[in-house]
Amino acid sequence: MKDKYQPEKFEEKWIEAWEREGVYKTCQPANSQTSKPKQYVLSMFPYPSGAGLHVGHVRIYTGTDVLARFFRMNGYPVLHPMGWDAFGLPAENAAIKAKKNPMDLVPKNIANFRRQMKMLGFSYDWEREFSTTDPEYYKWTQWLFIQFFKMGLLYKKEIPVYYCPSCKTGLAEEEVLPDGTHERCQKPITRKTLPQWVFQITKYADRLLEDLKDLDWPQGILEMQKNWIGRSEGAEIKFKIKNQKLKINEEKFIKVFTTRPDTLFGVTALVVAPEHWLIDEIQNSKFKIQKEKLEEIKKYVEEAKRKLDLVRTDLTKEKTGVDTGLKAIHPLTGEEIPIWVADYVLGWYGEGAVMVVPAHDERDYEFAKKYGLPIKVVILPDKNSKFKIQNSKLQFKIQNEWKEEAYTDYGILVNSGEFDGLTSEQAIEKITEKLQALNLGKKTVQYKLRDWIFSRQRYWGEPIPMVNCKKCGWQPIDEKDLPLKLPYVESYEPLESGESPLAAIPEFVTTTCPKCGGPAKRETDTMPNWAGSCWYFIRFAQNQKSKIKNQKLEEEWKEKTKNNFFLPVDWYLGGAEHAVLHLLYARFWVKALYDLGLLNFKEPFLRLRNVGMVLAEDHRKMSKSFGNVINPDDVVKEYGADTLRLYEMFMAPFSSEIAWSTKALQGCYRFLKRVWEIYQKLKVKSQSASWRTKVKIEEDRQLVAKLNKTIKKVTEDISQIKFNTAIAAMMEFVNDFEKSVESDKNLSVENAKKFLQILAPFAPFLTEEIWREVFGEKTSIHLSIWPKPEEVEDEEIVIPVQVNGKLRATIKVKRETYNVKREIEKIALENEKVKKYLEGKKYKMIYIEGKIVNFIIV
RNA sequence: GCCUGGGUGGCGGAAUUGGCAUACGCGCAGGACUUAAAAUCCUGUGGCUGCAUAAGCCGUGAGGGUUCGAGUCCCUCCUCAGGCACCA
Numbered sequence: 001m002k003d004k005y006q007p008e009k010f011e012e013k014w015i016e017a018w019e020r021e022g023v024y025k026t027c028q029p030a031n032s033q034t035s036k037p038k039q040y041v042l043s044m045f046p047y048p049s050g051a052g053l054h055v056g057h058v059r060i061y062t063g064t065d066v067l068a069r070f071f072r073m074n075g076y077p078v079l080h081p082m083g084w085d086a087f088g089l090p091a092e093n094a095a096i097k098a099k100k101n102p103m104d105l106v107p108k109n110i111a112n113f114r115r116q117m118k119m120l121g122f123s124y125d126w127e128r129e130f131s132t133t134d135p136e137y138y139k140w141t142q143w144l145f146i147q148f149f150k151m152g153l154l155y156k157k158e159i160p161v162y163y164c165p166s167c168k169t170g171l172a173e174e175e176v177l178p179d180g181t182h183e184r185c186q187k188p189i190t191r192k193t194l195p196q197w198v199f200q201i202t203k204y205a206d207r208l209l210e211d212l213k214d215l216d217w218p219q220g221i222l223e224m225q226k227n228w229i230g231r232s233e234g235a236e237i238k239f240k241i242k243n244q245k246l247k248i249n250e251e252k253f254i255k256v257f258t259t260r261p262d263t264l265f266g267v268t269a270l271v272v273a274p275e276h277w278l279i280d281e282i283q284n285s286k287f288k289i290q291k292e293k294l295e296e297i298k299k300y301v302e303e304a305k306r307k308l309d310l311v312r313t314d315l316t317k318e319k320t321g322v323d324t325g326l327k328a329i330h331p332l333t334g335e336e337i338p339i340w341v342a343d344y345v346l347g348w349y350g351e352g353a354v355m356v357v358p359a360h361d362e363r364d365y366e367f368a369k370k371y372g373l374p375i376k377v378v379i380l381p382d383k384n385s386k387f388k389i390q391n392s393k394l395q396f397k398i399q400n401e402w403k404e405e406a407y408t409d410y411g412i413l414v415n416s417g418e419f420d421g422l423t424s425e426q427a428i429e430k431i432t433e434k435l436q437a438l439n440l441g442k443k444t445v446q447y448k449l450r451d452w453i454f455s456r457q458r459y460w461g462e463p464i465p466m467v468n469c470k471k472c473g474w475q476p477i478d479e480k481d482l483p484l485k486l487p488y489v490e491s492y493e494p495l496e497s498g499e500s501p502l503a504a505i506p507e508f509v510t511t512t513c514p515k516c517g518g519p520a521k522r523e524t525d526t527m528p529n530w531a532g533s534c535w536y537f538i539r540f541a542q543n544q545k546s547k548i549k550n551q552k553l554e555e556e557w558k559e560k561t562k563n564n565f566f567l568p569v570d571w572y573l574g575g576a577e578h579a580v581l582h583l584l585y586a587r588f589w590v591k592a593l594y595d596l597g598l599l600n601f602k603e604p605f606l607r608l609r610n611v612g613m614v615l616a617e618d619h620r621k622m623s624k625s626f627g628n629v630i631n632p633d634d635v636v637k638e639y640g641a642d643t644l645r646l647y648e649m650f651m652a653p654f655s656s657e658i659a660w661s662t663k664a665l666q667g668c669y670r671f672l673k674r675v676w677e678i679y680q681k682l683k684v685k686s687q688s689a690s691w692r693t694k695v696k697i698e699e700d701r702q703l704v705a706k707l708n709k710t711i712k713k714v715t716e717d718i719s720q721i722k723f724n725t726a727i728a729a730m731m732e733f734v735n736d737f738e739k740s741v742e743s744d745k746n747l748s749v750e751n752a753k754k755f756l757q758i759l760a761p762f763a764p765f766l767t768e769e770i771w772r773e774v775f776g777e778k779t780s781i782h783l784s785i786w787p788k789p790e791e792v793e794d795e796e797i798v799i800p801v802q803v804n805g806k807l808r809a810t811i812k813v814k815r816e817t818y819n820v821k822r823e824i825e826k827i828a829l830e831n832e833k834v835k836k837y838l839e840g841k842k843y844k845m846i847y848i849e850g851k852i853v854n855f856i857i858v
Numbered sequence: 859g860c861c862u863g864g865g866u867g868g869c870g871g872a873a874u875u876g877g878c879a880u881a882c883g884c885g886c887a888g889g890a891c892u893u894a895a896a897a898u899c900c901u902g903u904g905g906c907u908g909c910a911u912a913a914g915c916c917g918u919g920a921g922g923g924u925u926c927g928a929g930u931c932c933c934u935c936c937u938c939a940g941g942c943a944c945c946a
Contacts (some may be wrong), residue, residue, distance in 0.1 A: 220862050220940075227861070227942055234946085258946060271946095319944080344944050354946045362859095363944050448945050579941080650883070652870060657939090664870070667883050670898090713874095725872070728882035735882090800878040805927050807878055846926050852877045856926050 005676035007640025011765045015118050023780045024072075024123040026079050026566075039071040040079045040566045042537055042605075044574030044582070047085045047529075048109040048131075050094055053116040054622065055630050055660065056575075056614040059648045063573050063611060063723070065122045066649065069761035070718045072123075073786040079566040081540035082117065082124040084110050084131040087138075088529025089167060089184045092460035096493055102460045103488055106133055116632055120641045121764045123782065128540050132462075132532030137539060139483030141531055142465040143553050144589070146476040147596055149466070153200050154454065156474060160305070161453055163192035168494035169457045170194050191305075194498060197464060197525065199452040201588050205229050207602075208449075208587055217608040218655070224579045230448025234259035235432045237355065237441040239270055239328040241278075242336060243287050254278060254328055254339065257350030257446050260360065261435070262427035265416035266378035268368065269356040270328050271321060271340045274304040275347030278339070282324060289325045296322050297341060304343035319344045319367045331440040332417070332431075342367065350446050358406065359394060365406035368392065379411040379424060452585070454528060459492040459501045461526030469513035469520040478514045479553050486526075500524045533582055534589040537604060541566040554598075562600055572605040575613070583608070609721050612657040614648070619659045630660050642763035643669040649723035649762055671731055672766055674738060675759065681741050682752060683774045699748055700740045705792040706733055707751055712789040714758045723762070730759055749775070754787040801828050802854040803837040811853075821847050828853055 018024060043064040046057055061082075068080035086106045095102035110131060117124065130137050148154050161170040166187035181188055201208075209229045212222050238253040254270055272278050279301055281287060282294065289297075300322045321342030328339050344363060345354050358368030358375040368375055369392050377387055377394070386397040387407075395402045410424035419427050435441025455464070465477045465484045477484055487508055492501050502508050502524040513520040542560040551559075561567070568590075586604050593599040615621060616628035623629065635644045647668040651658045710733040717726035733755065740746060747755075753775060760767040760781050771781035797818055801809045809831045817823040824847055828834050838855055846854040 218863090223862050224941060230942095230945060232945070256946080260946080314944090317944090344946095346945070349945050357946090361946070363946075366944090446945075448942095576940080650870095656871090658870075661870075661884070664884050671883085724870095725882080728872070731882055798878085802877085802927070805925095810878065844926075848877060848927095852927080854877085854926050 003680055005673040005766075007642060007672075007765060008637070010769045011119075011121070011636075011641055014765050014768050015121065018123075018780065018782075019126075021780060023782055024080070024125055025127070026081075026125045027077055036074070036076045038077045038079070038566050039068075039571065040537075040541065040569045041068045041071065041571045042079075042081070042540070042569045042573070044572070044578060045083050045085050045533070045536060046113065047088065047090055048106065048113045049090065050098070050105070050109050051624075051629075052109075052112050053120075053632050054614070055632055055635075055644075055648070056611075056622075058120060058632050058644060059614055059654075059658075060573055060575070060611045061117065061120070061122050062645045062648055063609075063654055063721070064571065065645075066718060066723060066761040067571055067573075067721075068123055069764065069782055070786070072782065073757065073760070073784060075785065077565070079541060080124055081128040082122070082126070083129055083536060083540065084113070084133075085529070085533050085536070086110065086131045086133045087461050087527075087532055089169075089456075089458065089460075090529075092458060092492070093167070093185065095460070101488065101492060103133075103486075106131070119636055120632065120645065123764070130539065132536065135483040135485050138462040138532070140539070140553075140557075141462050141527065141535070142482055142484055143479060143557075144535065144593070145462075145527070145531075146465055146479070147598070148199070148592060149474075149476055151592070151596060153203065153592060154197055155200075156195055157198050158193055158195050159198070159453070160191050160193045161196055162189050163194070163498070164189050167458075168496075168498060170196060170453060170455060170498075192498065194455075194457070197454040197523075199454045199588075201452045201584075202447060202449050204588055204591050205231070205447040205449045206445075207591055208584065211587075211591075211603055215603060215608070216606060218576075218610055221576065221579045221583070221608060221610070225584060228449065228580045228584065232259050232446050234444065234446065235261040235428075235435065235441050236351065236444045237261065237264065237331060237435060238439075239331060239337075239355070241287075241339070242327045242329055254353050255351040256353045256355045257444065258355055260357070260424075260428070261431045261441070262410075262413060262419075262422075262424040263357040263360045263378055264330075264332060264355070264431055265413075265419070266357040266359050266376045267330060267337060267355045268358060268374040268376055269338050269340055270353060271342045271345050271356055271367070272353040273345040273347035274301040274341060274343055276341070276345075276352045278324075278326075278353075279341055282326075287326060293323070293325045297324060300341065300343075319363070319370060321367065321371065323371070331435060331438065338373075340371075348450060349448065360406055360408055362406050362408060365394065376415065377407075378413060378415045379407060380414055381407060381409065381411045383412055385411075452588075454531075455525035456528050457498055457500045457524075458494060458526055459486075459489065461528065462486070462531055463502065464523040464525050464527060466523040467511055467513060467520045468523065469516060469518060471518055472513055472515045472520075474523075475513055475515050475520075481514075482553070484522075500526060502526070530582060530585050534586045535593075537569050537572075537586075538564075538567065538599070557598055561598065567599075568601045568603060569605045570607060572608045573611055574608075576610045610655045612652065612655050615657060615659040617660045617662065622660075635665070639665065639669045640672075640765065642672055642766045645764075646672065646727060646762050650727040651724065653724055654721050671734065672763060674734055675763075676766060676770070678734070678738055678741050679752070679756075679770045679774050682746075685746075686774075699751070700743070700746060701792075703736055703740045703747060704751060706736055707747070707755060708789040708792045711754060711758055711787050715786070715789065718761065727762065730755075757781060757784055757787055760784075797850060799824070799850070800852050801831065801834055802852065803834065804857055805854060808837055809833045818850050821845075824853060828855075 041064050043060045064080065068078050072078045091102050091106055095105045098105060132138065163170050164182040164185065164187060166185050167182060209226060209231055212225055215222065235258055237256050237258060239256065241252040241254060254272065256270065279297065282289060282297060319342060321340045324339050324341055326339040327336040330337055345352065356364045356368065356373065358365045358373060359377040360379055372392055375389050375392065375394050381398065388395050393404060394406065395404050396407050413419050413422045413427050419430060422430060432441060432443050463484045463486055465482065467475050467477055469475055487505060489501060489505065495501055495504060509522050509524060511520055511522050512518065538561060541564050590599060590604045591602055594602050616626065618628055620626055620628060632644060643665065647665045650668055651664060710729050713729040714726045717723065756767045756770055764782060768781050771777045793815060795815055796812045797815060798810050799813055800807055801811055811827050811831055813824060813827060825845055829838065841857045844856045844858055846856065
C-alpha cells in the first residue's frame, strides 16, 4: 500500500530537523579558501504588520530562498538573512489604531512573521535576525548619525516642509504623492515651517549618478534614479540690476541657470521665484520701487508661498506673475529688460530665477503672450526658415505649414550679433566662453535632487542622538551613552504643536551638554523610517558576537565590517516601489561611510532584481475591504508550503505581476503529488526487486538524456532568475518519468536522486522527505552537491525541412552524418512531401548545421 | 509632453537570441472509474476550408522593409502598464 502525498504529515518535522541539524547556518570559510565566490542573497526586509505575511512577501522570499539553496548546493559560501524594518509610520499608525504601544505590538507581529517564514521553509540563518527597533541595532544607527554629523553632512535648519496634518508630522518630498497626499495615509498635505535635520545628499549627486553605470540593475530602475538625480549641463549667467537706490560701485546681480545660452539674445525679461532673495530685499526696501507695485508683489508672494509646489507646478494652470518695475542689464547687448516675479519659477532649482526667451521656450512664450512681453526670434530651424510675429503671436513655417509655437529645438542663430550663423551647439560653447571672459557667466551643472529632510516629529523612530546647548550649539551625545533609548511612554500620539511626543517628557528632554556640562535640551525628533534600512544589510554581514570590552565603537565597527567577507550584497530582490527612495538613500549612506573610511566598497547592491506584485483573483490589489485577501496560512494548511512556493515561482516571470489563481495553484499541487507518487512506486520496486541494490538495472536512455537536459536547463534558469521556465522543464521531465516508471526500463538510483536535487530549492519539504525516507539518506538533501549534467548525445536528431521558407517536413538524421551536407540533402529528398515540392525543379539548398534545411526553388 | 518597459491561443505564459511559433500550466471538450458528484486517470485542443487523425491556406497589435528564413533586426503608426513632469 503506497502512501498518499500529505504534506501536513511531514513539513513540520523538517522545520525542526533543519533547525536542530543547523542546515542553514552561514558557512563563513575561515580564510576564504573556497574557490567559489561568496553569494550574499538578500530580499528587502519587511515591515512586520499585524496582518501577517502577504502572498506578495512569499513571492520575494521564495525567490531569494531558491537562489540561496541553489548556491549552497553548488558549494558557494552563502549569506541569506532576515530581519525586521519595524520603525516608522505604518507601525505607529497601526499601534495608535489598536490603542497599543508599538513597543508591545511590534514583537507580537514579528513573532507571527517569523512563524510563517519558518512554515514556508525559508532557509534563513536565524542567528543573524534583528529588528531595526532593537536598541543594540539602533545604537549603531545613532552612532552613524553622529559620524555623518561630524563630517558635516547633517545640519539643522528652519525650512518650510511638507506637513501632514493628519499624521501631524513633517515629510520628505518623496513621501508626497503626485496628487498632493501623504503616501502612508492618503490625506492631503500642507506646508509648515519647522526646524528640521537636513541630510546633504546633494553633495553626492554626481557620484550617485556616475556609479550607476557599474550596477547590474533593471534598466527601468536605473532610469528612474537618473531622472530623480536629474543632472543637466548649462550655464550660469549674471544679469546686473539697475536701480537708483544702489550706491555707486555697489553691484547687484541676478544669476540664472539655463541649458540654452545660445538663446541669450532672445531674452526679453527675467523672472524670479517668489522665494528669491531679490523679493525679500524689495520687501525690506533695499530697492526703490513704486508703492502700489510693492503691495502687489507682497500679496502675490504671500499667496504663492502658501501653495504647495504641487499646486504651483500644475501644468494646466495659467501662468501668473507681477512686474517688479526693476530692470536688469543684458550682459551682452546692454539692453534694459524688465524683472518679473512669477510662481512658475521654482525657488529651489538652479538659481531660483530664469531668463525669459519667449521665442524658444514654451513656458516663456505662454508667459510673454499673456503679459505682452516682446518676442525676439534668435534661432531658426534652418537659414531660410520663415516666421512672423503679430499681436504677441509667434508663428513658424514648418513643412509649408504655419504653426503657432515657440521653436525649442536647436538650429541656426540670427539676430545675435557676432554669433549669427552659428549652430546652437557652437553658440552654446562660444557664448558661454564670452560670458566667462566678461566674468558674467560660466559653464555649470544643475541637479534636480534635493537635500533629504531627516527629522520626523513622531514617537516611533530612532531618537536623534543630539543635544542643544545654548552655549555650544548642537552637540552629539557621548558614545558611551549610546544607545539613546526610546522611552516607553503612555502617550505616544503626536502633539498638537507638531512636535514629537518625546517633547512632552521632561526626563527625556532635560539633560546636560556633552561638551560644557551645562544645562541642555535633547532633540525630540526621531529619524525617518528609511534610516534603519540604510544599513541593515551591513549589520547582517557583521560577525555580531565578537566584542572586546571598552573597545571604541569605531574600532569595533571597522573590525566587524571593513574587510567583511560577505559584503556587499550580490543579489538584492524586492519590489519596484523602492526604485528611488530606499535604494538611493542606502547608496548614499554607503558612499558616505566609504568616505569616512568605515567601508571598503562604494555600492551596496551589485545586482538588483524586481519582483512583480501578486494581485487578487479579481485582478485588484488584495485588501481587507475587497475581501479578496489570500492568507498563506490557509494555503499551506490546504496544499502545503511546497505547493505555494512552487506556484508563486511558476505563474509568470519573476518580475511580472501575477493575479492569484487557485486553479493554477492546484495544478502545482498535482505536479508535486505526481512526483511523490513516482518515488513511492520506486520505493515499492526497490523492496521487491533489485532497484536499490548494486545490481545494474537497464536504464531508459532517452529518459536519462532528458534528465540531463533538464538539469542543464534548471541550472541555467535559476542563476538567471527564470524560475518559471525551470519549473516548466521539470514538469516536462516528470511527464516522461511518470510513463517510464510503469515500464521495466528505468532510472538508476543516482539519476532518480538527481531529479530530486534540482527540485529541492523549490520544494524543500517534499524532496527532503523522499531523500531521507525513500533513499535512506542521513544528511539533508539541501546540503547535497548539485548534480552536473552529463553530455548525453541523442543518437538521432530531428531536422525541419523547408521549401521556399515554408515548413514541409521533418527528417531524422544519424548524429554522425548531420554535418555532411550531401547526406542531409539525400535524406531530405527521400521524403515524399519534399519530393513532391521539388520534383523536376531546379533548387538551391541552404543547410544550417544541425538546425534547418531550406530548399529555394530557382 | 518626456523617459522606460510591454502587446504571442479562451487565460497565465514559452521560444536555444534570426532557424519546427504557441513548450509548461490553467481552462474547455470527449472518454474511463462511480448509483451520482468530487477527486483521479486517458485522449484532444491556434483559426479557417474539409467526412478526414487526407490536403491546403492564414496566423505573434497594424502597415512597410531587410533576409533563403522574422515573434525576434530596421522604419512608420496604434495601444497598454509604470515612472517623471513649469527642472529653465
